[in-house]
Amino acid sequence: MSSELKKIGGSKRFSAIAIHNDVVHLAGQVSQLIEGDITAQSKDVFTKVDNLLAEAGTSREKVFSVQIWLADMREYDEMNEVWDSWVENLNAAPTRVCVEARMAKPHYKIEVLVLAAL
Amino acid sequence: MSSELKKIGGSKRFSAIAIHNDVVHLAGQVSQLIEGDITAQSKDVFTKVDNLLAEAGTSREKVFSVQIWLADMREYDEMNEVWDSWVENLNAAPTRVCVEARMAKPHYKIEVLVLAAL
Amino acid sequence: MSSELKKIGGSKRFSAIAIHNDVVHLAGQVSQLIEGDITAQSKDVFTKVDNLLAEAGTSREKVFSVQIWLADMREYDEMNEVWDSWVENLNAAPTRVCVEARMAKPHYKIEVLVLAAL
Numbered sequence: 347m348s349s350e351l352k353k354i355g356g357s358k359r360f361s362a363i364a365i366h367n368d369v370v371h372l373a374g375q376v377s378q379l380i381e382g383d384i385t386a387q388s389k390d391v392f393t394k395v396d397n398l399l400a401e402a403g404t405s406r407e408k409v410f411s412v413q414i415w416l417a418d419m420r421e422y423d424e425m426n427e428v429w430d431s432w433v434e435n436l437n438a439a440p441t442r443v444c445v446e447a448r449m450a451k452p453h454y455k456i457e458v459l460v461l462a463a464l
Numbered sequence: 465m466s467s468e469l470k471k472i473g474g475s476k477r478f479s480a481i482a483i484h485n486d487v488v489h490l491a492g493q494v495s496q497l498i499e500g501d502i503t504a505q506s507k508d509v510f511t512k513v514d515n516l517l518a519e520a521g522t523s524r525e526k527v528f529s530v531q532i533w534l535a536d537m538r539e540y541d542e543m544n545e546v547w548d549s550w551v552e553n554l555n556a557a558p559t560r561v562c563v564e565a566r567m568a569k570p571h572y573k574i575e576v577l578v579l580a581a582l
Numbered sequence: 583m584s585s586e587l588k589k590i591g592g593s594k595r596f597s598a599i600a601i602h603n604d605v606v607h608l609a610g611q612v613s614q615l616i617e618g619d620i621t622a623q624s625k626d627v628f629t630k631v632d633n634l635l636a637e638a639g640t641s642r643e644k645v646f647s648v649q650i651w652l653a654d655m656r657e658y659d660e661m662n663e664v665w666d667s668w669v670e671n672l673n674a675a676p677t678r679v680c681v682e683a684r685m686a687k688p689h690y691k692i693e694v695l696v697l698a699a700l
Contacts, residue, residue, distance in 0.1 A: 349604050351646055351699040353674035359666060360678040364646035366699050367485055367603055368467050371647045374679030410469055410482035411489045413577075415681050419566050430477060438471035442478035443492030443577050445533050445565035447681035448655050459649075459679050463469040463484050485603055486585050528587055528600035529607045531695075537684050548595060556589035560596040561610030561695050563651050563683035581587040581602050 354401065363402045368464040370402040375460070380453045384421040387455045388428035395460050404462045407436050411461040414444040417454060425456060472519065481520045486582040488520040493578070498571045502539040505573045506546035513578050522580045525554050529579040532562040535572060543574060590637065599638045604700040606638040611696070616689045620657040623691045624664035631696050640698045643672050647697040650680040653690060661692060 355362035356373060364371040375394045377387035399405050416425060422444070433439040449457050473480035474491060482489040493512045495505035517523050534543060540562070551557040558579075567575050591598035592609060600607040611630045613623035635641050652661060658680070669675040685693050 349699070351644060353646065353676070356675070356677070358675065359662070359669065360675045361646075362677070364677045366646055367605065369485065371677045371697075373677040374681075408469060410471065410479075410484055412478075413679075419568065422568055426477070433477065439474070439476065439478045440471070441474070441480070441482045441489050441491040443531075443575065445492075445567055445575065447565055447683055449681055450655065450658055457679065457681065461489075463467070487603065526587060528589065528597075528602055530596075537686065540686055544595070551595065557592070557594065557596045558589070559592075559598070559600045559607050559609040561649075561693065563610075563685055563693065565683055579607075581585070 363398055365402060365464060370399065370404050370462040370464055372398050372402075372460040374457045376449065376451070376454045376457045382455075384416075384424045384455045385428060388425050391456055391458055392428060392432045395458065399460075399462055402462070402464070404464050406432070408463040409440045409460055410463060412440045412442045413459040414442065415447040415449060415457045416444065417446070417449060417456070419446040421455065481516055483520060483582065488517065488522050488580040488582055490516050490520075490578040492575045494567065494569070494572045494575045500573075502534075502542045502573045503546060506543050509574055509576055510546065510550045513576065517578075517580055520580070520582070522582050524550070526581040527558045527578055528581060530558045530560045531577040532560065533565040533567060533575045534562065535564070535567060535574070537564040539573065599634055601638060601700060606635065606640050606698040606700055608634050608638075608696040610693045612685065612687070612690045612693045618691075620652075620660045620691045621664060624661050627692055627694055628664060628668045631694065635696075635698055638698070638700070640700050642668070644699040645676045645696055646699060648676045648678045649695040650678065651683040651685060651693045652680065653682070653685060653692070655682040657691065
């Protein structure tokens with residue numbers, strides 16, 4: 347295990363990935379599908395997560411904690427359909443918490459914060 | 465310290481416990497006491513936390529970070545009464561953050577996310 | 583790396599700092615500038631963060647994850663001005679997530695949760 351801190355990608359404002367002590371921290375992931383419904387945005391967000399995990403050198407199986415924010419909790423079931431298919435082939439799903447919150451842009455319907463083992 | 469990732473309990477949708485690098489991550493804990501007020505639900509939630517910590521091989525003393533969501537911030541003082549008695553015999557309380565949010569079910573008055581050392 | 587858990591400062595209710603496995607966890611930081619606008623409160627909050635990081639034996643450069651709650655997302659740009667100047671001299675900014683939430687006191691306009699490497 348390396349205790350060196352590594353930050354990857356993103357912008358001047360925030361890194362996309364931080365790695366420390368074999369833990370991968372992803373920046374909050376949102377979807378730019380402005381017209382996308384919760385299903386489209388959720389799929390888009392989890393695809394971004396998969397891509398960032400790969401870039402960090404890990405994968406969906408190693409995710410152990412996910413925080414989910416929904417702009418509208420009435421879309422919980424639709425988000426869960428996407429989630430369930432995202433986790434269905436894993437040996438075990440991550441821990442998870444999901445609450446409602448307004449996000450940085452009005453078209454964001456979902457934001458996720460992901461922690462994974464390296 | 466083991467850098468192996470271990471996930472315990474819960475459901476197909478999410479694990480109840482994830483252990484990595486001697487850190488125990490619990491899934492967001494809520495209360496199914498549908499008629500319970502904030503005091504009853506808070507006690508229920510922290511009892512669940514104690515039980516999961518025990519299952520993970522750790523205890524309340526080793527908790528170092530707690531996020532708390534309240535459905536109604538006007539119930540902050542009542543939640544704190546339960547919290548204060550939960551931490552009163554510890555050598556030191558965890559770090560904490562508490563904000564308001566709507567949760568997955570309308571009867572949820574509190575949800576907590578807990579990190580503990582193993 | 584020490585896997586010993588250390589908690590520093592704060593109150594009976596919560597510690598200001600917890601250190602475990604070379605990760606520094608700060609309690610949620612808010613501003614007591616009751617009359618302060620988002621700019622004043624954001625500057626105050628990030629100054630507190632700097633001070634706590636120093637007390638923990640680390641610094642802004644080593645921060646790798648920040649959660650930000652705003653009481654009013656319409657103040658996102660003003661918060662970001664303070665943020666951008668807080669991170670501008672870093673080799674790389676932390677990962678970040680920002681959502682809206684009501685906080686424990688009505689005058690809180692911002693709360694932040696900070697993780698840093700030791």
